[in-house]
Amino acid sequence: MKYLAIPLIALASPALAGSVDIVGNVEAKCVIQTDKSGVYGNPTASTLSTSPSDGGVLPVVRFDVAIADYYTANITHPSSFSSSPALTDSVAWTGSTSVSKTSDAGMSGYDSAKVVYDNTTVFDLSVAGSTWFSTSSTATYAASKPFTGGTYTAVVQAECIAK
């Protein structure tokens, strides 16, 4: 009986030394994160601005792309309030988007290569890694009227579009 047991142990021992595979997959993907929520400052009665010099905070969005050249980042600054007190006159909007930080030196050309149309700024995400974009937004009430008291909200749209 003990002679039978020896080959059985010999057969079983390779299993004890077995390996476990760890499989990973790098695929094209885009992740958008809010790095900093913006705040409108109210430097004058007729102005709401995200500019730090006006007491505001610039919203910052982070785009992570795993593989280069698969996506464009399209960021649109607001052209209207999504919620506000009742306003009787028109509001003039201005804004812009620029690169505020990058994870790779190869992204240094993003700002100069950006394409702007209407309220949208398009960046070609041609390098893998993380890019932080900050968006400024200013709303001026018509004829320098004071804004009505209340809470004002506008939407910055950050899009990652597969090429």
Added chain:
Amino acid sequence: MTPAYPKLKPSHVSGVMKVQMSLFNQREDVKYYQVELFDLDFNSMPFSTTYRIMKVDYKERKDFEVYIRKSDLDNPLYLCTISKVVKPRSSSPLISSRICSKVMEETK
């Protein structure tokens, strides 16, 4: 949202293709995402999925299938997830994010 270029597979319904998608929520300030299908000019296109608006907690992954008519696949389409943002209590700009994959004929 992955994949960037989803593979079209036949569904159990004749004339309808399906794609398998996966959404990972990296935004702590967002819990709900809406699924949308657009043509290249960002006009809405018909599609079907289990939940058009789905709850995805922070750092959670959710897999879902989207059903698209074969007849709509002559041109590439954008399949997008759009964050649903909550109205804040202070005056501020909200950040709405949209990530779009490209569904292409070549992937049929």
